[in-house]
Structures are given as C-alpha cells and as structure tokens.
Amino acid sequence: MLDTKVTISAPSAMERSAEEGDEKERVHDSSVDYKGRIPRRSATGGWRASLFIIGIEFSERLSYYGIASNLIIYLNKVLHQDLKTAAKNVNDWVGVTTVVPLVGGFLADAYVGRFWMVLISSIVYLLGLSLLTLSELVPSLKPPPCSSSTSGSSAYYTCTKSLRTHKLAFFLALYLISLGTGGHKPSLESFGADQFDDNDDDERRKKVSFFNWWYFGLCSGVVLGVTLIVYVQDYVSWGAGFGVLAATTALAIVVLGFGVPFYRYRVPQGSTLTPMVQVLVAAMAKRKLPYPSDPSELHELETVPGRRRLRHTNRMRFLDKAAIVDQEALESSPAAANKGCHHLWRMATVTQVEETKQLLSMVPIWLCTLTFGVCISQGQTFFIKQGNLTNRYLTPHFQIPPASLLAFSASTMIIFVSFYDRLLVPFLRSLTGLDRGITVLQRIGTGMAICIATMTAAALAEKKRRDSDHVISVIWLVPQFVLLGVADVFTLVGLQEYFYDQVPDSMRSLGIAFYLSVVGVSSFISSLLITVVDSVTGRGGRKSWFGVDLNSSRLDYFYWLLAGLCAMNLCLYVLVARKYVYKTVERVQRGAVGDAIDEGGGGGRELRVIA
Known part of the structure; x- marks a missing residue:
C-alpha cells in the first residue's frame, strides 16, 4: 500500500504581501468596471475618470446658461412679452428644469443606472437644442421683426406678436432641454463622485476637492455661456448662438464615450424609496x-x-x-x-x-434653503433687466450684452473656488482638524449670510439708478454680482456636498436632485412672490412695485423685502442646523467592521466601534 503525505505549506511573507497588495488594489464599494468586474484602483476612477465628467458638465452648463441667462431678453425682444410675463416664464422654466431631476435621479438610482441616464438625457438635450436652432433658422418658423417709423426727432417701433408656430417650436424645444437636464444633471454629478472610494482615506479626501473642482468646471462653462454665446446671440444671430450650443453638446456625447473604460459604475438596486x-x-x-x-x-x-x-x-x-x-x-x-x-x-x-431617519432629518434643512434659492433666482431675471438700463460700453464701439453681467458672478466663483480649496480649507483644517475645514452646514450658512449682503447691494444699486438724472455705469451692479458668486460658492457647493453625502448610498443621484429642487422650487416661489407682491402693493389704486418696465417698478423695495426674509430665515436655519446629526457609517475592511466615518461634519472625526 502506497503511503502518501500531502504537505501544505503556509504562504510566505512575500505571497501574503502580494495578496494584501492585490486586495488593496481592488475597490470594494459595490461598483464595477465596464466589464462588470470589481474595479482596479489604478485603472479606474479617481481624477482620470472624473476629468471626463467635469468636461461634460462644462459643456452642459455652457448650453444651459447660454439659454437661461439671455432668456428674459429673448422673451422681451423677440416674443414681445412684458417684464412680469417674461420674468414669470423664466422662473417657471427654471423651476421645471430643476424639479424634473427628482424623477431623473430616482430612475437613475433605481432602474437605469447613472451612466445610461446621462447618455440618454444628453441625446434628449441635443434634440431640444437642435429644435431650438431650427426655430430660428427655418424661415417659416422665424418670428417677425419689429418695424420702425419716425416722427420728427422721435423713433417708434411697432411689434406684432410672435408667430404661433414659432412659439410652439420654441417652447417645445425649451422644455425638451428641461427634460434632458432632468436626467443629466443629478446623474452626472453623482456619477462623478462615484469615481472616488469612500473606504479609502486618500480617495475620500480627493472627493472633497472633487465637488470644488466640479464647480470650477461648471463656472467655466457659465462664463463662456454668458459672454461668448450671449455675444453671438445679441450681435450675430440667435440661430447661430443656439447652433454652437447644439454642436458643443454633440461633442460632449462623444467625450462621454471615450471615458467608458475608465469609469466605475454602480449597479441599480431597484426602488430606493x-x-x-x-x-x-x-x-x-x-x-x-x-x-x-x-x-x-x-x-x-x-x-x-x-x-x-x-x-x-x-x-x-x-x-x-x-x-x-x-x-x-x-x-x-x-x-x-x-x-x-x-x-x-x-x-x-x-x-x-x-437611512429613513436621515432623510426625514434633511427636510428642515431643505426647507430653510428655499429663501436663499428665491434670492439667487433674481440673478437671471431682475439683475439682468437692471443691467439692460445701465451704461455698458467698455469702448465707444463695444457694449457688454446685459446677460453677460453674469460673468462677474461666474468669474468670482472660479477665483473663489480655487482660493477656497487651495488656501482656505487647509488653513481651516489646521484649526479644526476636519477634512472640510468647516462642517458642510456651516459652509451653507455662511453663504446664506452673504446673500443678505447681496440683496442689500442690489437694493442700493437700484435706488442709485432710479435717483440718478443720467444713465449710471454698469460698475454700480458689479458688487451684487460678485457677492452672488461668493454666496454660491459657499451655499450651492455646500448643498451639493450635503445632499450627496447625507442621503443613503443607493439614492445619491436623487440626493443631487434634492439639491437642484431647492433652485427649482425656489423659482416657483419667486414667481408666486412676485404675483403676491404685485397684487398687495397695487391695491386701492396704488402703484404696484412691478410695472410694465423697470422704470415704472420699485425693484429696490422688492430687494429690501428679500434681504429681510433672508435675515429671518438665517436665524431659523441656525437653530435647525445646531440640532442636526450627521450620518455616521461603519467602514468595512475585508469582512470586519472598522472605524465609523462621520460624513458631512467635516469627515475628520472618527468614532471607534467594535472591530
């Protein structure tokens, strides 16, 4: 009988080290690569993937602001709508565009997946931009121009209503863009943040920077949208401006495809609610x-x-x-x-x-940010109309388009995001020990305080414009646009971080949609507030704060009202934020529960639990 012995040797130190290295190389955060495998850290995700995504966001914001910033001018000059009607239509469109993401985010998280939702919604976005371009280029759809006549030294303009077919094509295109944004906006940002592993200390710190640099790319798109695109619309043609946006979006879809091998994907988990x-x-x-x-x-x-x-x-x-x-x-x-x-x-x-507790506790924070949203919605409506009645000439032959004044806000955001991420956060981190420097709710509250100063500056500038016996320089409006940009860097970026981090892991697209819904619902509230103020101030034969044009309105009173509402809301926000409890997750490492990570409260505190 043959006696055999099988000797099983223990793995050597080198083999154990190789196994541990390979294990560390794998990303165990429920994501997969494009072939459905566990992703490798060195080949997927991180900045290599997120740069593609930031570039696509640049394109989307270029298109959005190329339309949104000049929309009130288009409605006023081309569709011949009065100030109140034009402002209401802008607020309604912005509201729909930023509320639809609640549906898009839910579908992306539950059924479609974030990448596929971005791709599908980008195609819908492109269809909307193409129809918008055709509505201006096809002769049968073009709106009739105003006819001019002179009587002595005075010039008179006669404007007929826009063609019904043109209005139909224009608004259909506009709301197709809303539909595209509804899937694109919440999915793309959460897809970008998914490229960083929360269980890895280095990648978790990089994710904090990702939201700042995401906003940097976003603001770069805004700057070009409100300057170059608006200039083409105002001084070349509306059709040419819309055509550039359609071409840029088509290119962005191609860029999205180039990044496929480098992305980390989250598999939909079914209904998240x-x-x-x-x-x-x-x-x-x-x-x-x-x-x-x-x-x-x-x-x-x-x-x-x-x-x-x-x-x-x-x-x-x-x-x-x-x-x-x-x-x-x-x-x-x-x-x-x-x-x-x-x-x-x-x-x-x-x-x-x-997770249920967390969602319910976020509702008061969401409600407290709506007043801030109402204030910043004035940047795309009344701020632009103010600029339209100022001296915008830089040279005797060059005049800044009124919508391009938003470039002051966007440029401020670009500069301040860099300052905040590279200088302010490290300094605050050294004082507080928190990865973010300050808590995310402190960041949001700081922006709310700055918003009070924004409305105050806008009220003073409008009072100056009304009391002046000549056309004032556009320089008087720069402070309110700059302060608006600084407030956005604190509050809007903070809201993106807050809603992404604090919602359950399976609802992160929906979390970004919650952030967008702040802007959307606030736009509807702004429209309602304008209607209520117009009705109340115009009672008993008195002159309403909102007239046919800006000169017959009292916009300065409206700005003071918003400043007061912001101040009262900030006091309420502080009370709510002080009682808020941040989400704390238990980090799992190779089958064992390790440290608990406090998310949102700065990410610097770690609470020890049973390992």
Missing part, C-alpha cells in the same frame, strides 16, 4: 412593542448589499421599533424562525431605519 416605506410600516405595526435595553439587540445584517452599514442613533426612536426582533411572532411561526426569515414589511435593519 421602498425600504423607507417598509420602515414606516414596520414601525407602525410594532408600535406597542417595548424598546430593547441594548440597541445592539436591534436587527442588523453582517453586510448590507449595495450599501454601507450605518451606526445607530437615539433620534426619532419610534422608528427603531421597525428593527425590533418580535420573538412572539417568531415563536408563532417556527418555520420562519428556523430559516431566519423575517417579512420585509415587518422587520427592517438598523441601516434601513437610520
């Missing part, structure tokens, strides 16, 4: 059960598929009942107990409960 509803149903069904003496007795899985585990908190304790293990129910159903099965609508995990 169903688990939240399950928590509410389960908590209500078990409302009479007593709380366990130890939170560790609440139901939790060792690993949560497609997401990271969240640490238990003591807020909204009623929802904890959804995770209570109902022993009586298990004893009454031995088969279910033996299999470890719990009905989804009767049992939730601690992570599901904490």
